[in-house]
Amino acid sequence: MAAATGTNKVFNTVSLSVPQNNSAHHTSVISVKDLIVRRGQYFKLSLVLSQPVLTGQSVVFTAKTGKHPSEDLGTQSVFGIGPNAKPSPTAKAVWKMDLSSTSNLQQGNLIMTMTPPANAPVGQYDLFVKHRDQEALLTSLVVLFNPWNLEDSVYLANDDEKEEYVLAEEGKIYYGSSNYINGMEWDYGQFEEKMVDICLAILDHNTKNEEDPSADVAARCDPIYVGRVISAMINSQDDNGVLIGNWSGDFSDGTSPTHWTRSYSILLKWFENGFKSVKYGQCWVFAAVMCTVMRCLGIPTRVVTNFTSAHDTNANLIIDKYCDEDGAEIRRGGDSIWNFHVWCEGWMKRPDLSTSGDLDGWQVVDPTPQERSDGLYRCGPASVNGIKEGKIGGNYDAPFVFAEVNADVITWEVKSDGSMAKAKTDTKIVGKFIYTKAVKKGAKASVLSKYKYLEGSQKERIVFYTASKIDNTNDTDEEEEEEEEPAGEDTGDDSTGGTEEPQPEQPPFTIEFVELARPRNGEDVNLKLVLHSKSTVAIPLLIKISVQAMRYNDTPAALIQKNKTDETLLPMKDLEVPILVRYLDYHKHMITCESMKVSALIEDKRHEDDIYFAEDNVVLLDPPIELTMPSAVRMYRPSHGKLLFKNTLQETLTNVTITLSGNGLYHTEQTARLEGLKPGEMINAMFYFIPFKTGQKHLVAVIDSNTLRDVKGKCTVNVFP
Known part of the structure; x- marks a missing residue:
């Protein structure tokens, strides 16, 4: 029990039942001390007054968020009991309070439930109470999106998917090339200490909040808006965002993107260093950090990798590549084909695109700074269903994403006199594979068929040519495989007419x-x-x-x-x-x-x-790291493991570092240093840890040196209470 804050003689104590409420709202993993609830779902509390509540008297509660709360904007709500507790007729987001039958108003005992509406802006709220002429701050609380609530626009029906895309703190991100698909363990850590504060700070530091804080806070009721804000804020291209991108190969004044294994280290560094952007990130790091923030705020999110990914800078759905007379690639213009590109998908409704709901569901949101969208480096949300069907004329950035998975490629030979000759046309290479981690499994799942019809089918070509006619220039300034859905299972009706694909001449x-x-x-x-x-x-x-x-x-x-x-x-x-x-x-x-x-x-x-x-x-295969640990350990009990690594290179490794991390195993990364490791020499080291979370956990080791960069290894351990 705690007293309400403020100078008053009316309000004695308030009980927030934080452990019980947070458990019911799936937030107890975040905190058992601070009240963190999800919108559209009630929470329990009780209030003891020093005076009775007489007939005709009011007990008025006011929930406020932001610096300029307003009922009309949905950032303030007035509710309670009695004639003075009625919301404004124009109130946008009205909270609800229900008294329990066990309440005793004559004795001043109020036992009740409160429900933030399913359209409430997410964020930090102050909850005030007023009785007679006394008013006090009852508590502060955080309201998050609620994928468990049918009325919330991020509602996700499947329980296993909510477990994977909202609650799972660990995952796997795929990288390499279409011929060499590798998976790296990633610690999202969305429920680590201070994560809620960090995520709310990201929202507060976006450029819209600086321009119009009232409108910005009010718009946080919409996951479309929130996803767009986070997409811009994870990169630092045009704001004080979290990460600085660097593709130069020189990371001497920061951390190499390949070294990171956890989002929390990046986000905490940004938060505790005065919101100074962290060096450095590339696409998978940007996407992983965004996934952490989205999941923390309650938006179901997954990380997706597109292999052979197009970057179409002029929105013509054609990627022009160039080689010299010896066949070596040269850069000319802005178009490119990335070996892989990583983005996020967030689950939400899209009433702005369609009233039928056909464009709801997974939406591409990409924080990697590639092209501007409405003046800022960000991308999405773009409906995955819309991309598959070629419905790319609406918000946001769908033409760019469509090209990433569908663009045709023309390779040109540039001759010494400057003339060019077409060397190859390829209509099938882009978007070769699209993978995400399978739900509650370590395997990868193909989502290729979510993005496009069977490559080369008539339906796929019809969609391509339909999309190519849309004016796109204004939108942008080794393991088991599990198929989420068989790739290309729906090839469409081949009897449908459409523009025929121009067939390149076939070589002999x-x-x-x-x-x-x-x-x-x-x-x-x-x-x-x-x-x-x-x-x-x-x-x-x-x-x-x-x-x-x-x-x-x-x-x-x-x-x-x-x-x-x-x-x-x-x-x-x-x-x-x-x-x-x-x-x-x-x-x-x-x-x-x-x-x-x-x-x-x-x-x-x-x-x-x-x-x-x-x-x-x-893609070259690095020497392996062998990690061994007990198959099962106990929480809060010391445990240990062994690391083995052999230098298979033909030269001595210098400035060697070994970094260990793991969600629930280490609070912070543990780093050891070696002066050098000669050819054929072996590292044989013991390491120690004390688990502090239960469940299946992954320990990740990263070995770095001047000549062999960021080799990774991992092992799995089950932590029991």
Whole structure:
């Protein structure tokens, strides 16, 4: 029990029943001391007055949020009992109070429930009470979105999905390339200490709040608006956002994006350092941090990876790529194809797009600063259903997302005289795979069919050409696989008419890269180019092969090697061209790069205008980290594990750090340092921890050095009470 705050002789004590209320609202994991409730759902409290409540008297409660609370805006609500406790006729969001039959007004005992409406703005509220001529602050509380409530616009029916997309503090993010799909463990930590305060501070620091704080706070009733604000605030491109993006490869004055494994470290650093943007992030870090904030506020959210992701800067649904006369990629213009790109999906209704509800559900929200939307670097929410159906004319940024998963690609050879020749047209490469973590499983789930129809089907082409006619220029200034839904299961009615796809001329041979062994960091890379003839005559060829160190966002970092050879492809035969990339040639270039691009530009010497292009993105496998721990440990009891790591590179690793983290296992990252690790030398180390949360937990180890960057390993442990 606690006394109401304020100078008064009327209000004795108030009981908030915080543990019981927070448990009922699925917020006890956040706090058992502070009242945190979800809108559209009642919470219990009792109030003891020093005087009776007589017939005709009023007990008036007022809930207020923001600096300028207003009933008309929904940021203030007046309610209670008696004639003075009536809300304004124009009140937008009205709270409700119900007295229990066990209340005794004559004795001044009020036992009641209060319900924030399902359209209440989320945020911090002050709850005041007034009786006779006395008024006092009853309590402060936080109101969140409520995916458990049918009337809330973020309502999600499936309990397992709510467990995964709202309550799960750990997850997995997919990265690599379409040929090498890897998963990294990520600690979202949305219920860590101070997280609610951090998330509310993010909302308060957005540019709209500075311009019009009343309207901004009022708009927080809408998850569409909140998602848009968070998308802008996670990056720091045009505000004091959380993260600074950096794709240069130089992270010497901050933290490399590949080093992060948990959102909480980033968010806490931003919060405690005076809201100074944290260095550095790339797409998966931006998305992971946004997922943390969205889940904390109660919006069901998941992290999604699009492999072979297009960045269409001129909104024409065509990605123009360029190579030189040796086949090496060159950057010209803003278009690019990222090996992968990571964004978030938030679950919400979209009454602004459709009254039928067909565009409700998952919405793409992307905080990576790629293009401006309404003047700020942000993206979404864009309806996933709308993207699949080509309904991309409404809010927000759907044309940009549509291109990310659907754009066609044209590769041009740029000749020495500046002229260009078309080397390849590909209508199927973009949006090759789209994955998220499966619900309550460690496997990845394909959501490809949520974004588009079967690639190359008539329905998919009809949607593409329909979308291409929309004016898009104003919207933007190794593990088990589980299919969430079979990819391309709905190919549409092939009898439907539509614009036919222009078919590129097919080469007289097929082109394929074949790896002779899994490419490993520290070893030579062996692969071959295989051409299979479909012709009945011999074809004389000039084959140019280049190998480049690439950043994952399609930026060439260095040319590793190039060569050319004259070959003859015999009729209906295979031609194999070996490709060897030596470790000593690639190593220094690949330290800060994510992939190695092997390109082949093939000229038919019979016809100088007949050129063909193919490429392969090679991702090197790092040496493994072996972690062993007991399969089961007890909460609050000391435990330990072992870490093994062998330097398989042909040189000494220097400035070696070992960082350990894990939700519920460590409160903060634990870091140890070594001066060096010679070739073939082994790290054999014990580590210790005291679990403080129950359930299945993951410990993540990151080993970093000057020449081998941010190698990750993980193990699973079950923590029992």
